[in-house]
Amino acid sequence: MSHLDDVAPGSASRLPPRARSATDAPVHSLDGDWRFRLLAEAPVDDPGRVPEVADPALDDAALDAAGWTTLPVPSHWVLHGHGSPAYTNLQYPFPIDPPHVPDANPTGEHRRAFELPASFAGAERVLLRTDGIEGLATFWVNGVEVGWATGSRLTTELDVTALVVPGVNVLGIRVHQWSAASYLEDQDQWWLPGIFRSVELLARPAGALDDVRVRADRDPADGSGRLEVEVDGAFPVVVRVPELGIHVTWETAADVAPVAIPAVDAWSAERPRLYDATVSSSGETASLRIGFRTVRIDGDALLVDGRRLTFRGVNRHESHPERGRVFDESEARADLELMKRNGVNAIRTSHYPPHPRLIDIADELGLWVVLECDLETHGFWDVEWRDNPSDDPRWRDAYLDRIARTVGRDRNHPSIVMWSLGNESGTGRNIAAMSAWVRRADPTRPVHYEGDLTGEHTDVYSRMYPTLEEIDSVCGTPVASIHETAGATGAKQRAKPFILCEYGHAMGNGPGSLADYEDAIDRWPRLHGGFVWEWRDHGLLARTADGRPFHAYGGDFGEPVHDGPFVMDGLLLSDGTPTPGLAELAAVIAPVRVRVAADGSGVRVENRRHDASTDDVDLVWILAHDGRPVGRGILEHAPLSAGEAATIPLPVEARAAGHAEEAHVTVQVVTRHDAPWAEAGHVVSSHQALVRDRPVPRPRPAGRWRGDALGVGTFDARGDLVAWGGVP
Structure with a gap:
């Protein structure tokens, strides 16, 4: 029989999903x-x-x-x-x-x-x-x-x-x-x-490990760790984490037990500490990189190791102008390194699990990941969600199969802090079933899905493209109903951590209002940041009739049904060239922010990181006279812990205008050491103040404006009638 119209996810001969290692x-x-x-x-x-x-x-x-x-x-x-x-x-x-x-x-x-x-x-x-x-x-x-x-x-x-x-x-x-x-x-x-x-x-081989599942928790109160390893396969099994002195043998499945560790370093996007581990049976050894951290929700706060988590993220599709979604590891690594250099700390894998190696790289470089299931039924919106598979019980197995394969493959990664059930698929019984399955299979991570408007199936309230006024209404005094909700439903959503799964649409000369959205994130503790749409344009390399290359979008291949250039909405062009929008985003979301006083007397420094101090950066001042650098120095400062701020005075020589007609002082936050994503000397953020303004002669008006006239009427600059026939 043909499988084309079969709503089942596949044949019974497929093997159960298992973690990749x-x-x-x-x-x-x-x-x-x-x-x-x-x-x-x-x-x-x-x-x-x-x-x-x-x-x-x-x-x-x-x-x-x-x-x-x-x-x-x-x-x-x-x-x-x-x-x-x-x-x-x-x-x-x-x-x-x-x-x-x-x-x-x-x-x-x-x-x-x-x-x-x-x-x-x-x-x-x-x-x-x-x-x-x-x-x-x-x-x-x-x-x-x-x-x-x-x-x-x-x-x-x-x-x-x-x-x-x-x-x-x-x-x-x-x-x-x-x-x-x-x-x-x-x-x-x-x-x-x-x-x-x-x-x-x-x-x-005989005696192989069929599946290895790892849970690595950390108690932020005392820094202790707890390692749980579940194994499907042949016993005995040996677990080794040499750096932590762990070497345990379990003869049978009944012997498996958590391992307590007196002290472990935390994994975070800023300090991605990984421990090499092996799990061995008689026939196979699996190698893993383990990161210890604990994700939990406390009221309307999303916490990692007890600290409020703020996503300064991007939505990332897999796209290349010549290869499409075919993965290239060196280019993927370069992509994530570019994110890190521009202050991006998180990825939403829109709208499917990426290549498995991408999550390995996120673990290594340090990026929070919202891992999204391979699911979207957006086209049913056009028919008011009629016959949408999300609420059709015939499709239940397909929905559960997709989320099981998503979670099953990637559950061992410390970078993944949230599971997303999919994107723009309406809601219904199958979404509910997916959520229930995830909560049973992995209670260590919250469940996300923007389409759950009533908050029945998710642990966070997620929105796409809310206005600034809507954000204030959600987070502050409820002066208006939340998007497509009312009454008790709205109150329920207001009690959860709030996330912008898409905002700052980068199409054309976008993204816009980034500073205003960042101010809202700073102002409202329950707003945990968001993910700009999106990282890269998806243009495909094509050629004109005379052979000139260009990046094609919808309709350029003659397809009768398409959505035009809406696929060109990234912070990078299709070939990876950064747009001005990326520079703006980097300035707005800088993890260490500096603001030079208007008179150049001092600089305000804010450590906006999750858990890292500023002991790895220098504050460098640069004085310029008439556009030419004339002085440079490093500001002495005590390292600031995450969340701290201080005002540091600028030395007199940093703001000496001398005989210059115009003088500026710039303060840069510069990395001290090489990192996997940038060499020492990388500029994290900067700010500039005018020390002396260039004198500009006041222009003399060529004549005196006496108002606009129409017939016998005279009108002022606002267009109001001020005289009629010369009579006021």
Whole structure:
């Protein structure tokens, strides 16, 4: 049967989700050149037709003579000349008729021949793992169907032990661009079908670790830690954290117990302290990097290690002008380093789990992460949410499957401080079921979802693009009802931590009013900051008729249904060039803020960090006469703890105007030491004051204005009649 209209998340042969960690068990990548052909429509008349089978003549070029070509994996086939991309923000690119999709359904058939490496000899099981396939994927190994899966930005694992053989094997993957699952992935981005993340074979030895789940709490009162490790797999198990002197052995599952630690350093976005750990069984050793911190909600306060958490974040899609959503680790690291250099301390992974390595980098560099599930049904807003899957019990398993795979993969990361159920999907029974599942599976992190207007299923109140007046009404005296709420519902939301999951839209010459929003965040303790929309433009590299390159947006590929340039709304251009909006954001959200007095007599210093002092920065003053630097020095100051502020006098020489016509003093906050994201000398923030103003001659008016006249009437500057026929 065809799976295209099936609302199930995939076949029963898929393995349960599990946490990602490094392992010494063999892993064999199948990335590289695959054979590929594109069908204009899904083969619904013969859905069981196998795209390829094992053939002793596989290496014969004649096998691929009938329409097959070469395609790199990972990739999106529409970026390699097979069909075209399409961009929509809200609307679906096909009629809303769930769970049905068009017969015109581009379908890519991929095949790859492989041999099991010698390191797989003796493996008890062989698993096939994919991390991202946009569309509905069906898998064959040596002509036998293994299973099928949906969830484009989610990991799928299948057991292929019984199907692989010594010598040459053939893996076939058919990807239908459209399926019932497409209704759950309307995520304000390009529709880019294909196998866009890695495909791997995993050797699972006897005595392997099936899953390792870690909880690392820290008590801010005394700095002690508590490590809990849950293991699915063979015992005995040995847990080691050498730096903390931990070396424990559990002979059976009944022996597993928390490990108390007298003192641990905290993990935070400013001090991302990680401890290397290993968990070993007889057959496998998993390596993890553990960060200790405790996230909790106390009334309307969101706290990490007892301190109020403020997000100065961005929404981040995965996008590259040539590769689409294909991940490049060096570029991802450069992206996050640029965020850090510009004061960004948080990422909302809009609107799906990113490549797993991105969260590793966030752990290492230090960024708070709101990890969002691969879910959005925004197009149903156009039909007043009628037939929305979020409240249709037929889709319950699909919703629960998506959140389980989201949490299951990434739960061991200290950078993740909140789970988000998805984006702009209305509300209903399936959203409620997702929330309940998360709270059972991981009670250590709050649940976020902006679409929960009544606050029934979430731990924080989240809004997109509220006005400044609305923020004051939510946080202060309720002079107006909260957005789409009233009465008791509004009171309930006002009692929660408040977050702006999207604000400061960066399209065009945006973002606007950033300083005003930052003032509101400073003014209202229950407002925990937010995430600017968005980090980068999504333009795709294209060429004009005469060969000139440009970054294309919706409609540029001839798609009849699109949302135009709304995909170009980032703080960076599509090629990664920062816009002036990023410079403005960096100035507004600076973690250490300086303000030079108008007369240059002193400087106000505010440490706006979460938990780090200012002992790692210098305050550098620079005096300029008529635009030329003439003096420089370092201000002596006692380090300020997080949340503290002080006024430091400027020395006389820092504001000596001398014979200059114009003099300025600038104070910079400069890092003292190299960091993973910036070399020593990086300017965190700065402020400038005018010490002496350049004298400017007052211009002499060419004549005297005596009012405007119309007929016999004379009018003043406001347009009021002041005389009629010369009579006042």
